[in-house]
Amino acid sequence: MRFEIGKFKRIGRRRKDVLVVVLWAAAISLIMIKAYMLFYLQHPLGEEFWCVYATPRLEILDIVILTVLSIAGTMILSDVESIVYGITASLFLSFIIAVTYASVFIWYVIGAGQFFSQVTYGWEYVLFAGFWKMFFVMVPWVIGTSVIGSVLGILIRTWTRTS
Numbered sequence: 001m002r003f004e005i006g007k008f009k010r011i012g013r014r015r016k017d018v019l020v021v022v023l024w025a026a027a028i029s030l031i032m033i034k035a036y037m038l039f040y041l042q043h044p045l046g047e048e049f050w051c052v053y054a055t056p057r058l059e060i061l062d063i064v065i066l067t068v069l070s071i072a073g074t075m076i077l078s079d080v081e082s083i084v085y086g087i088t089a090s091l092f093l094s095f096i097i098a099v100t101y102a103s104v105f106i107w108y109v110i111g112a113g114q115f116f117s118q119v120t121y122g123w124e125y126v127l128f129a130g131f132w133k134m135f136f137v138m139v140p141w142v143i144g145t146s147v148i149g150s151v152l153g154i155l156i157r158t159w160t161r162t163s
Contacts, residue, residue: 013078021086024073028094055136070149075157102130
């Protein structure tokens, strides 16, 4: 039986890539959850979860943290394929986590469960409201910041590897 060293290096790289993507997604979702909590506590329309124009937003520190995390995550990932799929997977996973949190928050903390539990498929309305609250945080701010940070990370990575 012959072992090939190259296969073990590839398995180690994939584990590292998965760990980076999961940690990246956890950090993004925690930042989105923090933005939602601050919105709920500070904004007068925080309890009105159907209000479309009152949505949470990121602060400057959140944007800086996301940019630094994107740069670091891009520099740690092993190859271009891992970078592209890693960005996509981390953004998708963080969005799912944040929407789940917002829906549970609307259902239990805001108290919409008392009303929507009596409606057939009422949980879908709450999920829809959580989706839109997190969508307006995700699309302009999180995706834009992560893509800009990833491009900067790719540029820094190519610059450090060639010099």
